[in-house]
Amino acid sequence: MSAPAGHTPEEARGALAATLCYFLWGLVPLYWRQLAGVDPVELIAHRHLWSLALLLGVLAVQRRLSSVGAAFASRRSFAINALGAVLLTGNWxxxxxxxxxxxxxxxxxxxxxxxxxxVAAGRFVLHEHLRRAQRLAIGLAALGVILMIVQLGRPPWIALALAGTWGGYSLLRKQSPLxxxxxxxxxxxxxxxLALAFLAWLQFRGVGAMGHAxxxxxxxxxxxxxxxxIPLLLFAYGARRIRLSTLGLLQYCAPSVQLVLGIWVFHEPFSRARIASFAFxxxxxxxxxxxxLLQQRRFARA
Incomplete structure (x- = not known):
């Protein structure tokens, strides 16, 4: 996939990293389905600890372990990363x-x-001006969600929770100086x-996966x-080098791959009513x- 709006080598590398990140995320359901027999909370706790071990190893090789301690000296940095940790964990x-x-x-x-x-975060948090087409796009998406609520008889809580937590996390990563x-x-x-304490409690009770699977x-x-x-590092690298709008364009790759997996690999129902919701x-x-794309072309001409 070509990198949109890569006007400089730095932006092009950022777009490539973000594209690869989203493609890998699209394939991740294949991995998690192999662990369907393990409690999701336990999986997330393990995910925290094994990710931390890998990341500390990366920082040690880069000789940047001291930067972890230094980051806690700034209240703003601490607050951004604390909220980011909560949103990321909820999303996972x-x-x-x-x-x-x-x-x-x-x-x-x-x-x-x-x-x-x-787009909504840009308007209400960053106070960005929304063009008419952007407002119309948000309206169409809202109609699609309303139609799905009618079809399901309930809000699509999984979808709304994922969109909200990841949208918030994207905004925080964009603002983080780290x-x-x-x-x-x-x-x-x-x-x-917290993850370590939870896993220790499971092992104490003899119900943890490690040692019993x-x-x-x-x-x-x-x-x-x-x-x-690895995908999160690619995402964070790309998010700091390309515009939020470009990041949004590249984001389509992951759910497209997931949708294909859901329909043709996992054989989940995809009724006409659900197709209509997705169509909006x-x-x-x-x-x-x-x-x-039109706005970026105008900027390029200018």
Missing amino acids: LVYVWGVNTGHVIETSLGYFLVPLVN PAATGLAIETLMLAP DTRTHVLIMSSGVITA IWAALALYTADN
């Missing part, structure tokens, strides 16, 4: 639970909504004591650090994309 938990309970299509809907959440590996290491470090499950659980950290959201994304 909802996602893993959704995938392993047969809601891959709804998780894909959540990530289709993220670019529009980013390098990618350092910021992610701090986010995982902040909640690592087969070798394949042990290897998969220990691989959660790699599965988690896809129309919103098409309008949003066209508006962004």
